[in-house]
């Protein structure tokens with residue numbers, strides 16, 4: 087039964103149990119919000135979303151007010167608009183007017199709201215915020231001066247990711263969002279996922295930018311600068327240039343990267359295929375030799391750090407495989423360097439990632455050899471967009487180009503690394519082949535698809551029934567770990583992606599990503615998988631050549647040295 | 661470090677310590693140790709299944725908690741209404757300047773600590789300052805300067821004697 091309401095003298099219907107805000111959104115009526123998070127319960131903290139409801143003396147926050155039959159709502163009455171404008175003016179009272187220099191300028195909610203509401207002068211004068219800039223983390227930069235205390239980062243970190251690295255400290259005009267004991271983020275329990283950055287409405291949280299380093303390398307004629315792009319980038323980046331969500335821009339992305347001056351453009355999905363060869367072999371080996379099960383994926387660096395610091399007893403369960411980013415980095419500075427006749431120290435290796443934690447991963451000391459890091463710089467999708475705009479380019483105006491061969495070929499299985507469940511499907515395809523010599527009869531494993539945070543399936547290979555689980559959003563992973571601790575034993579293999587939905591919703595993806603966009607990106611990846619001829623990692627020809635010419639066999643000596651890693655127990659403040 | 665297990669003893673006083681016990685637990689630990697150490701807050705968080713950031717966040721919300729041990733001379737300035745009217749803000753600023761610390765802090769040598777308190781219920785004596793529980797009533801900026809200067813001299817002499 088739908089509920090009928092009257093909004094701005096028009097009929098708007100709502101579902102029982104939903105809030106006024108979601109009903110308005112569906113009807114295409116925009117009411118501004120600052121503290122609202124679609125996936126969490128409302129707090130009503132900012133009061134930006136206030137509307138007028140007939141019979142209510144005070145304005146009510148639409149995000150927290152339940153829709154009800156017969157409500158008469160005015161969303162933009164003079165009183166509501168004035169109230170919103172006052173809230174903005176109060177927020178600006180102690181804000182540093184930094185817009186010209188602010189990385190968030192142009193996509194800042196606070197700036198947008200001030201403009202939309204015609205704020206033209208500083209009506210309230212408070213003392214400007216003066217707090218320490220926290221640059222201690224390799225992935226996330228905190229600039230509390232620009233914080234408007236909406237609390238979204240705190241809630242995402244605690245309620246969705248289950249980490250709780252940050253919280254409100256102090257009170258009143260002295261309140262800030264900070265870590266335990268107001269120390270650097272680098273020694274906190276922060277896992278660098280960047281989810282707080284994507285929900286922050288201002289420039290108070292942002293990624294540690296590597297743009298300077300990349301641009302310096304590009305202008306160094308002595309260096310060969312190579313770039314890899316992660317599977318989820320091509321189905322996301324075009325949105326920033328006006329395409330509808332879900333448009334796959336692989337070809338134009340390659341073209342743009344070449345125009346930016348990168349000497350070689352590689353596809354991280356090639357290394358995803360490589361990861362699958364190693365990881366599926368590892369799974370088969372663990373099953374056959376009684377190794378530690380359930381095996382857990384290790385391609386999501388936030389999750390890996392979390393296990394190291396909070397569940398170190400599960401370190402042995404993590405696959406020893408490096409992530410695709412790091413595998414490709416290692417192969418670039420060995421196999422490719424050799425092939426290209428360039429000494430590895432003359433290669434500057436860049437990765438474009440949907441992720442802030444990849445910046446942390448790249449600087450882990452074990453991710454390299456002979457004092458050379460495997461990956462020298464990591465750019466988020468957002469940073470690459472800035473770089474492309476900086477050169478006055480528009481992705482849409484470019485003709486598609488292929489990635490460079492050798493390390494640019496991929497199967498569609500590798501491409502699926504971008505979405506929750508994708509790694510699992512890809513790994514099962516190859517594990518089936520390893521165990522039986524034949525292909526999985528039905529490639530599409532429906533229970534593992536979709537954006538649900540927890541998915542399960544049982545797959546029988548050669549009479550062996552495997553229990554597999556797929557979780558995304560670290561909070562869901564924690565629940566599963568607790569079940570395992572309590573004795574759950576029906577699982578062989580678990581895929582974990584730190585961000586809800588996987589890399590397509592990663593902490594480095596464009597701001598203002600909504601669930602519809604994430605769904606469209608997911609569909610784009612599945613469409614690629616449906617339509618392409620090479621759908622299994624072990625069918626990637628270039629990859630098989632890499633094994634023949636260089637690596638030998640999966641889990642072999644060279645693979646072990648270059649593609650596998652180990653985990654440490656990490657002390658953090660938590 | 662603190663040898664005895666104050667934190668353990670406080671936590672043991674609760675059969676099943678839960679989140680709503682956080683503030684009383686913090687108070688009891690501070691009563692025993694004089695302040696809240698990072699180690700104490702981390703341990704409390706572990707037992708209550710709360711991240712350290714939350715424990716610290718709650719503790720910093722209330723003025724009553726301090727995060728550094730008290731100094732050998734602990735100075736409190738009353739900021740209740742009566743004392744305020746009689747000029748306690750100027751006293752506070754004077755003491756802060758002389759000791760080079762903020763309210764809630766302890767000097768690096770551990771000699772002095774400073775705290776702001778709400779009304780002590782002795783409004784007739786306003787403005788009121790205490791040094792190690794010794795009351796100084798109706799102090800002026802001049803008299804507080806003399807008092808603090810004397811204490812500073814004494815602590816310097818102590819340091820030299822060591």
Ligand code: SF4
Pocket residue numbers: 181182183184185186188189190191192194195196197232288289290
């Ligand atoms: S956070 Fe937003 S409003 Fe503040 S300086 Fe940056 S762009 Fe301007």
Ligand code: SF4
Pocket residue numbers: 226239242243247249250251252275276277278279280281282283
């Ligand atoms: S990056 Fe992730 S873990 Fe770190 S503070 Fe932000 S949300 Fe929390």
Ligand code: SF4
Pocket residue numbers: 232233234235236237238239240263282285286287288290291
């Ligand atoms: S840092 Fe950003 S998300 Fe967090 S409270 Fe401040 S403004 Fe909100």
Ligand code: FES
Pocket residue numbers: 118119120121122129130131132133134135136147148149150
């Ligand atoms: S968005 Fe509704 S109160 Fe903040």
